[in-house]
Amino acid sequence: MVNLPLDGSVPPALDQTNFPSLEKALKHFFGYDQFRLRQRQVIEDVLQNRDSLVVMPTGGGKSLCYQLPALLKIGVTLVVSPLIALMQDQVEALRDNGIAATFLNSSLSLTQLRQREAALLQGQIKLLYIAPERLLSDAFLPLLQRLAQTVGVAAFAIDEAHCVSDWGHDFRPEYRQLRFLRQQYPTVPMLALTATATERVREDIVEQLQLRHPALHITSFNRQNLYYEVQPKGRQAYAQLLALVQQHAGTGIIYCLSRRRVDEIALRLQQDGVAALPYHAGLSDAARQENQSRFIRDDVRVMVATVAFGMGINKPDVRFVVHYDLPRSLESYYQESGRAGRDGEAAHCTVFLGYGDIATVEFLIDRKPDPREQRIARQQLRQVIDYAESAVCRRQIQLAYFGEDFAGSCQNCDNCCSPPPLEDWTIEAQKFLSCVARCRERFGMTHIIDVLRGSRKRRLLELNHDQLSTYGIGKDHSLDDWRLLGRSLLHQRLVDETSDGYSVLKLNAASWQILRGQLAVQIAIPKPLSTAVGETSDRTPAEVSLLLGKLKALRKRLADEQGVPPYVVFAESSLRQMAQQRPQTLDAFAQISGVGNRKLAQYGQVFTTEINQFCQEHNLSPQTKNRIVSTTQTLTSTHLTTLQLYQQGLTPAEIAIERGLRLSTISDHLARLIESGQPVELDRLVSRERQAVIQQAIATMGDMPLRELREHLGSTYDYSEIRLVKAAWHQAAQRR
Structure with missing residues (x-):
């Protein structure tokens, strides 16, 4: 570690001309050999003084996008950060790398504040972290003016920029006042960064911060290492939660809606021998800090918290996140569940669906003073319920929410690993979409279903929608059937929905293909949710x-x-x-x-x-990288049942449906059958072309874990086919 003076100063010669390439600067300051996805493009835009909006998932390297340019530009870069813990962690990490960074917040004494302000004015600081409230305070604005006139302000970096938008999951009114920076310092470039932002939120960020023709950098929202599932929240919900915690190894976070529920769950876990602590706004600052520190240092295994916990917490090895109560929006769920598996390792994300929780969230929504905020919150709640009740790939729904297409199944969520049966609902879809068209694309799903089912609601009659040709043509299906269809059409991007809080259905190109009979519609029919823990494919010796x-x-x-x-x-x-x-x-x-x-x-x-x-x-010897470890195990009746169905000509997916098991479990059965020399033809399961590529990877890397082989092969290869080819490789090696 570089020893810095108390004021945080470093040698001033940090001009970018000192480095022949950005990669050299990256290595010099941070020790990395290459940039992550999109980082270099963002940094180049910042160095050219261009406004930018950066949307990168948690763990994607957003901070470097403003930290490295700050070291290569003249002046100080101001980083607006909403949390004390977040700015302190970042400053500590920067100072460990010998970089002159500091923060100004309420944790400092008056003497410390004056020392840091003096260091700023002397040009000894390159990065200043500050909360929006202090930045816009009467006490700080004169200092900012002096900095601009003497040292120079290189850029404004607005971290957690989704807080600017009341469409975001963590709206903070003081963030909207940051447009003052553009008005007072029009020539200083501004960089807005966030991990989650829908198109509507991105538009709001640009508008509220008055970004000028910003460069837009958006990476994929797909966190491939996270397994998503929804479980029904039964009467014995705590017992269900305890079983889940005991099932998973490593540290985890349990989110609850209320402080009372947090305290209750933490206490019961402690009584049942689970090292757990609470975290919520009702605790003192010292208690929250102590509990957070003990969790980060692995002194306790589980943190039970309200959503106040997690933003800016740099703990990469969280192995599971449980939402004991229903999350308020898909955006907040993505952010909160994304605190699992930041190290890229496998992690588990579970939502408990309790219909009593819906009433609780609705009560909280009703307490909002602004009718517009209420309307937005209700739409967000309905999207969460749709997600929880859906039989479609969970990942597909999440990514579609952020405007990202995802084809096929992810094979890493409950709906993909235990897929429900599909039915052709093309005729019903044509009726539904025709009704949307007849209603001139001005109404939401509830009204469309009312027309289809021949409702006599006053509003419908006043609009003369009982005179439409689609009125009453859907009486043969229940309300739940039509809701299932509507949700599925939305999730599959076969119809669009406005995101302004009014949820109006709009036809798109795919909708018209369906109406013209050019595109068929298949709907996944959900099975009753089960709380039983399925079979596992964990074969760790x-x-x-x-x-x-x-x-x-x-x-x-x-x-x-x-x-x-x-x-x-x-x-x-x-x-x-x-x-x-x-x-x-x-x-x-x-x-x-x-x-x-x-x-x-x-x-x-x-x-x-x-x-x-x-x-x-x-009495063990080392395992060398290329050593073959036999994984053959005694076959049980469940493996032989799978073999029998396979010999009848069923595909793995059909076997999974027939047996009510996850597809990954069936793939594991088939892999064990192959290793045991049973008559399972690999060519029926994996094409020869893909076999050849996977075999080459195994030959190059050796008998490595599936995750490392998949990282080498890329995301176009799924774990099931790699597992099957690896099993055949083991079997062939044993014969040799």
Whole structure:
């Protein structure tokens, strides 16, 4: 770590001409060899003083997009951040890299404030983090004016920019006042950054901040490592929650709507032996800070919290997020569930669907003083309910909400892994869309269904919609049937809906294809939601799990000694690779992903000693990268049942439907059957062309975990086909 003076100053020669390329600057300041997706383009725009709007998912590297340009431009960059914890974490990380950064907030004494203000005016600071309230205060504005006249203001970076919009999930009125910056400093470029923003929110950000012809940078919203599911919230909801917590390893977050519910759940988990703590606005600042710190340092496993917890919390190894109560919007759900798996490892996201919670949310909506805010909130709530009740791929619904297309099934949500049966509803869809057209695309789903079912509501009669040709043609279907169809048409982008709070249906190109008979419509018919935990395809050998537990304990002890969170020592993926390969020399340990020279020198000896001792106790040898580990296990009746259905000619998807199991479970059965030498033809399951590519990857990388093979192959290859080809490779190797 570079030792900085107390005022945070660094040598002033930070002009971008000192670096022949942005990559050299990146390596010099942050130690990275290359940029992540879209980072370079954003940085180039900022260096050219162009306004920009950046939408990158959590963990995508938004901060670097303003931090690196700040070091290459003359003057100070002001970063508007809504949370004290967020700005303190960022400043600490920057100072660890030898970068002159500071913050001004209420946690500082008057003396500290004056010292930092003096350092700013002397040009010793490159990045200043500040809350919007302080930035716009009468006390700070004169200082900002002096900075502009002396040191210069390089840029304004508005972090968590969705707070500007009342269409966003975390609207903050003070953010709207930030347009003052553009009015007072029209030549200073502005960079707005957020992890979540629909098209409507993006438009609002541009309008409210008065961005001038901004460069728009949007990366994919798809978090492939997250598994999404919805469970019904029964009478024994807590028992259901406890089972879920016990099912998952690692740390997790449980979100509740009320402070009372947070305290209740945290206490009951503690009584049942789960290390859990509460977090909500009713606790003192000191208590919240203490609980948050203990969670980040893995002193407790579960944080039970209101949605006040999570923004800006830099804990990459959260393995599960549970919404015990219904989230308020799809945007907030995406943001809150996205706090799981920021390290890229697999994580689990669960929503409990309780219809009593809907009434609670509606009560909270009714307390909003602004009728427009109420209207927006009700539309957002209906979208959440549609998501929870839908039989369509969860990922497809989420990405469509942000305007991103997603074709096929993700194979990483409950609806894809245990797919419901499909039915052809083309005729019904034509009736529905025809009614939308007859109503001149001016009404929402409820009114359209009322017309189709021949309702006698006064409003409908006043509009003379009982005279339409589509009036009453849908009496043969229930209200729920038509709602199912309407939701499915929306999720599949076969009809559009306005997002201004009024939910008016609009026909699109696909709608007219359906009406002309050029496009068929298939609807997934949902099965009753089940709370039963399905079969698992986890085949981690017992010795790997045992060693992984010991390595996590060692990591925790070292982290506590240094006063840092455990993930700073090693990421979970590195520990898992150690447990799988069992390196017992420093040379072998250096080959582990995430082990650089510094970590090798700092931790190599203590970790290899722990691994050596474990191997001696269990009479184990190291697992080299290309060693073949037999995964053949005794076949059970469930595997033989799958084999019988396969021999009858059923596809894996048809077997999954027939047996009521997840498709991933059936793929696992078939993989075990292949490894055991049973008559399962791989060519029926995976095309020869794709087999060849996967086989080449295995030959290149060795017998690596599925996740690492898929990262090498790319997202066009799914886990099921990789698992099947790998099983055939194992079987062939055993024959050799």
